[in-house]
Amino acid sequence: MAEITTRRENGVARVSGPVYLLLFPVPVVLFIAALVTDIAYAKSASIMWLNFSEWLIAAGLAFGVLAAIALIVEFCASRAIRAGIGWAHLVLFFAALVVELFNMFIHTRDGWTAVVPTGMTLSILGVILALAAVATLFTVPVTWVVHRKLEVVS
């Protein structure tokens, strides 16, 4: 199954599900943050925001590579995970990483042209791809997932 579940067994909480699902939100959040700091730089021309963007994209890629390794391993290891997460998710997530890799190179430029227009464009594209990858996991209504998880935990 493409989700993390917890259950009690003899009084011990057990968590099961793909490790990938624990890792992959980290780069997604960092890429979104980098888009926010890109916008802040484009609005203010304050170099601080450009430095933030460069760190956020680099950190996003570092965690993204960890997540990608977990994804590949778990895709190979389990037919259930392959079916649960799905190829569409894999393709979208990898595409986001490739876009953000190019984006990191663009962001190493000094000053304005590190962001406007190419860096910002790639940040937007990377975030759209990453969020699309997230969206593929919500094949059931969000409220239902949350409700069921609460029930299991209690």
Place this chain on the structure above:
Amino acid sequence: MNARTIVAVAACLALGACESSHDNFDKSTQYGPDPQLPEPSRALLPRMNVSKVVGWQQGETPTVPQGFKIEAIATGLSNPRNVLALANGDLLVVESQKNGKEPLERPKRKVMDIVEAKAHGGTGSGPSNRILLLRDSNGDGKPDSQSVLIDNLNAPFGIVLVGDQLYVADTDAILRYPYKMGDTKVGGNATKVCDLPAGAINHHWTKSLTANADGSKLYVGVGSNSNILERGTIAEMNRADILEVDPKTGAYTVFAQGLRNPNGLTFYPGSDVLWTVVNERDELGPNLVPDYMTSVKRGAFYGWPYSYWGQNVDQRVRPQRPDLVKAAIKPDYGLSSHVAPLGLAFYTGGSFPAQFKGGAFIGEHGSWNRPERNGYKVVFVKFENGKPVGQPMDFVTDFLKGPDARGRPVGVAVDKTGALIVADDVGNTVWRVTANGATS
């Protein structure tokens, strides 16, 4: 855009091979007063080509033109970067290493640290940050004794003797020592004339120094703290400037601005015209921006960071300053891009052929951010009526051996006999070039 174009663009982005117009560029079109300036370009990654430092093997020397001879007069030093030739024949050699790393403000800094470490791989292991006195006591032109004149300096570079006062520009201050020409010791402790811009970043750290003819003013070159203002304006306070210092009070004013990294400050012989060589900005392509030599006009603005070679606006800098760009003046003489000129000496000797009289020798430390290497040599530019003319002539060459650097020239000077002295900071050698047949 059809599929084929997209593939081509993607491939050339990935390979960084989009700069064919730059690759076929004739760099000699960038010599002189009106260099060709191609469109700025930048591949996905900056195109670097950093020479590994291998040093000089026994018996190896750089090459000089027919009719000249070169020999090493001091070897095994620790980063000799500058030489002051005194009127009595003594040579003061400045050994210099910058202490500390620049702060890690962005991930790119890590990569730049690796690049710079490779380019400066010849860091001498012995003591540095001191001034050596080389003396030729038997008059054969070759120094036969070497002693330490001043020790425990902080990344010194500029040095000038005014009467009985020796001024040394550490990276963070101008110091004054009482010193009589001919002595082997300074006559007392240092007095600080003034602080210079340094601080935690201190990116361009060499402070070039000279004095006007009557010694009433000192001129110090202070390089920028960044490539093109990417560390903000506060980091550039009094930087990318030439400062005019009153040696009595230590008070200084800005003499000229917008010179990204000015070095080799020296007055044209017999005149009150100050000259400098300047390292221009990076990452606009292999053939931008030409480094240059220029006379420096009081109060002038030479463009950095807002524009280059006059009114060519650098789009990377925000906010833009059209008011300053309008006022920017063009330098006198382009040396082509990324040659990294650090030394400048006008030929005042008598032992070289007549055409050299009054011309400029320029130490070009050499490029790292263009695919084809440029610089790594000492060039000569002829002067007529106090102005540079013609194309530069390669004078001391073959610092490179294949892809590797045996040495890199920095400071240049003309000694009492008219020989050219070259400080080689990664070859850890001081070279002396004499004309054949001249009494050396």
